[in-house]
Amino acid sequence: MADEKEPKSVDRRGFLKSASAVSAASAAGAIAVSEPVAAQSPDPAPQSSLDKAPLASPSESQLAREFDPLEDYPEEIIDRYFVDQPGSDYMVDVMQAMEIDYLAINAASSYRGLHESVLNYANNKQPKILTCLHEEQAVALSHGYFKVAGKPLAMACHGTVGIQHAAMAVYNAWADKVPLIIIAGDHKDAASRRSPVEWLHSAQDSARPIRDFVKWDDTPVSLTHFAESFARAYRIAMTPPMGPVALVLDAELQEASAAGQNLPPLPTLPVIHPPQGDSGAVEAAADLLVNAGSPVLLADRAIRTEAGLAQLIELAELLQAPVMDRGGRMNFPNTHYLNHSSRGGAAVSGADLIFGLELGDVWGSVNRILDLPHREAQARVGDDVKVITLGINSSFMKSNYQDFGRYYEPDVPISGDVETTLPALIEAVRQAMSRSRRSVIARREDGHREAYNDARQRDLNAARYGWEASPVSTARICMEVWDKIKDEDWGLVSGVGFWGNWPRRLWAMDKTHHYIGTSGAGGLGYGIPAAVGAALAHQEQGRIAVNLQSDGDMLYAPGALWTAAHLNVPLLTVMHNNRAYHQEIMHVQRVAARRQRGVEGSARIGNVFDDPPVDFAAMAKSFGMWASGPIDNPYDVGTALAKAMDVIGQGEPALLDIVAQAR
Amino acid sequence: MRIYKIFSILALFAFAPFAHAQSDGHTYLQFGCDQCHGRVGQGSGAGLRLAPAPLEFEDFADIVRRPYGVMPAYSPKVLSDEKLGRIHAYLSGIPEPPALDAIPLLQLD
Numbered sequence: 095m096a097d098e099k100e101p102k103s104v105d106r107r108g109f110l111k112s113a114s115a116v117s118a119a120s121a122a123g124a125i126a127v128s129e130p131v132a133a134q135s136p137d138p139a140p141q142s143s144l145d146k147a148p149l150a151s152p153s154e155s156q157l158a159r160e161f162d163p164l165e166d167y168p169e170e171i172i173d174r175y176f177v178d179q180p181g182s183d184y185m186v187d188v189m190q191a192m193e194i195d196y197l198a199i200n201a202a203s204s205y206r207g208l209h210e211s212v213l214n215y216a217n218n219k220q221p222k223i224l225t226c227l228h229e230e231q232a233v234a235l236s237h238g239y240f241k242v243a244g245k246p247l248a249m250a251c252h253g254t255v256g257i258q259h260a261a262m263a264v265y266n267a268w269a270d271k272v273p274l275i276i277i278a279g280d281h282k283d284a285a286s287r288r289s290p291v292e293w294l295h296s297a298q299d300s301a302r303p304i305r306d307f308v309k310w311d312d313t314p315v316s317l318t319h320f321a322e323s324f325a326r327a328y329r330i331a332m333t334p335p336m337g338p339v340a341l342v343l344d345a346e347l348q349e350a351s352a353a354g355q356n357l358p359p360l361p362t363l364p365v366i367h368p369p370q371g372d373s374g375a376v377e378a379a380a381d382l383l384v385n386a387g388s389p390v391l392l393a394d395r396a397i398r399t400e401a402g403l404a405q406l407i408e409l410a411e412l413l414q415a416p417v418m419d420r421g422g423r424m425n426f427p428n429t430h431y432l433n434h435s436s437r438g439g440a441a442v443s444g445a446d447l448i449f450g451l452e453l454g455d456v457w458g459s460v461n462r463i464l465d466l467p468h469r470e471a472q473a474r475v476g477d478d479v480k481v482i483t484l485g486i487n488s489s490f491m492k493s494n495y496q497d498f499g500r501y502y503e504p505d506v507p508i509s510g511d512v513e514t515t516l517p518a519l520i521e522a523v524r525q526a527m528s529r530s531r532r533s534v535i536a537r538r539e540d541g542h543r544e545a546y547n548d549a550r551q552r553d554l555n556a557a558r559y560g561w562e563a564s565p566v567s568t569a570r571i572c573m574e575v576w577d578k579i580k581d582e583d584w585g586l587v588s589g590v591g592f593w594g595n596w597p598r599r600l601w602a603m604d605k606t607h608h609y610i611g612t613s614g615a616g617g618l619g620y621g622i623p624a625a626v627g628a629a630l631a632h633q634e635q636g637r638i639a640v641n642l643q644s645d646g647d648m649l650y651a652p653g654a655l656w657t658a659a660h661l662n663v664p665l666l667t668v669m670h671n672n673r674a675y676h677q678e679i680m681h682v683q684r685v686a687a688r689r690q691r692g693v694e695g696s697a698r699i700g701n702v703f704d705d706p707p708v709d710f711a712a713m714a715k716s717f718g719m720w721a722s723g724p725i726d727n728p729y730d731v732g733t734a735l736a737k738a739m740d741v742i743g744q745g746e747p748a749l750l751d752i753v754a755q756a757r
Numbered sequence: 758m759r760i761y762k763i764f765s766i767l768a769l770f771a772f773a774p775f776a777h778a779q780s781d782g783h784t785y786l787q788f789g790c791d792q793c794h795g796r797v798g799q800g801s802g803a804g805l806r807l808a809p810a811p812l813e814f815e816d817f818a819d820i821v822r823r824p825y826g827v828m829p830a831y832s833p834k835v836l837s838d839e840k841l842g843r844i845h846a847y848l849s850g851i852p853e854p855p856a857l858d859a860i861p862l863l864q865l866d
Contacts, residue, residue: 169831254806464826464827466827478834489828498789541818550866554857554865555857556799556800556806557863558854558855558856558857558860558863559797559798559799559800559806559808559854560795560796560797560854561854561855562801562854562855563796565796567795567796567799568796569799570862573862573863574862576862577862591802593800594801595802600863600865668819676792679789679792680789680792680793680803681828683788683789683792684829686835687829687830687831687832687835688829688830690832690834690835691834691835692835693782694787694788694840695786695787697789698787702801733810754802755795755796756792756796757761757792757795757801757802757803
């Protein structure tokens, strides 16, 4: 893309400025008159505009674009006031080479150089600025965007006050195995910090607050270092196990002129080949799977693409093994008779073999600890159950935050990316399958269909209880929404654990983009900004996004509503307005009952925010979004949703506030 | 339309021995039963369906006092028989929801 841009002004002043630029970015090395790169390499990588800038004899067209007024300026004025070819222009070249389409930002002076380059060098095209009103929102927006688009955007913030604001959202992305590219500005040279603000906004080690939950971070001291570190950061973030990375950008490196620096060719976009599981382990797994009497597949953050989805269906059908989709991603169509997620523990308890695919909590899938005063472990499965795991996420972890779960040693642990390994595993299963095994396995199908149909009937029947209640039941709201979106191209962009899981039980989900999992670490303030990012990615594909939004989460990050209105994304937000952290009421009530005390209703104090009730429609309207509510009559929901869908149909966001039951 | 609001239900049921005039669900909410069992006892991922037609009071009370699984045990010290009676009366007053085939939004297949 850099090539498509008009050549930047190539100046005579470059000669003058280059000495100071190089001393500012001292690690950049000697001043060098760049050789034409084509001469160095027969197949040159894309060049930065800086490299393309010859240092002598500007052409006529270049001269035409010259900054004419400067001709009248004395050199010392030019030197004092103007900077040509700032380092951050080159940074933008690098970001373009990495195909970074957006920069989600909360504006901050420590990266003003980069910000300006994006606006006036890249013309706010690639990357394009996404204005966010909080760093946490910028990160969560990036998180949601990636899970739909499958490619990362970058976010930028202050290295000090910004990183600290961003931290919770970074931890969510880390736990959810989502790549983020975090850019944090800083003022490294103490001798050049001009004000108390720059001192307050500087740190020795800016990335330290998030280092426990990023895969890698760096603080480049030259533009060459920046280019290499950006490409490396991209590679590290995007190689499964994926995760956030951070680059700290010195303000001076962005702002000083890079004219005359001998910068390397722009890096090429890393090609990622995720690791495939060991062939011996794959064969051993295939053998166990084929010979198991009642294998069950548990998939969590396993599937990324439609091709991967098709492969998992193929494997499940080959083995006639039901799948429990644990919901980290959309792993298996809920319209398929082998999706037994709705059967809960019953689907697992009878298994003689459990196959976990990128399963976050293996121990917790075969054991459990009930919330009773004595935290005793119980097995969910029989003693002789065999466990196979396939995944790469557990192969990279850090010490401090305990998101890795309890230790468990499977019978066959396969370290490899699920989608990359599935073709070999399917082949190994075919090889291991004798004709007689095939017919034994085929006989399971009827039973699985029956169990699926029974579970579906139970779900439908359960949905009718509370159908006419006010506050409105979660089942009712979800089915009213489904009625309005089922003929659209849609994507659900929120978790639905507090919504009785109704969409995952009753909406027809058969595409990976229909559902993108949850926050990862349960840190609030993820929902609405992640929904905005996901909606942006859906919009690029002509889809509408549906966000079933918890009120508690919304109150952490309401500014994201403004970003949605500003970007004008077709995002339907339906409020789960239950005016409390109900989960927490439940916890306090449990403890009070255990201690046999507590006055009636005391568990609500500190957990309920109904007095005064928050007016979410007014809030959304104040951010410039169409909104309606609060609605507490279940028979008003459909009409209000129809109006909201009219707005969505115009490509705009809408919010409906529904007074809803706890879960 | 058979809309009901919890705070306007005034059903009284003689078979709940400790039934009180107050059966509007207030006690049910105050003790957090709704957190797991739903506002109208419809059940959720965290607790079974209790209504309509809850268990007979004796069995009902027995489970609340000595649950068989992960539900917290509410001893008489914290939840008296009288209050439990009110809860039972409330749940007994929850009407039957519409039949499945009477709900167009649930005709999916």
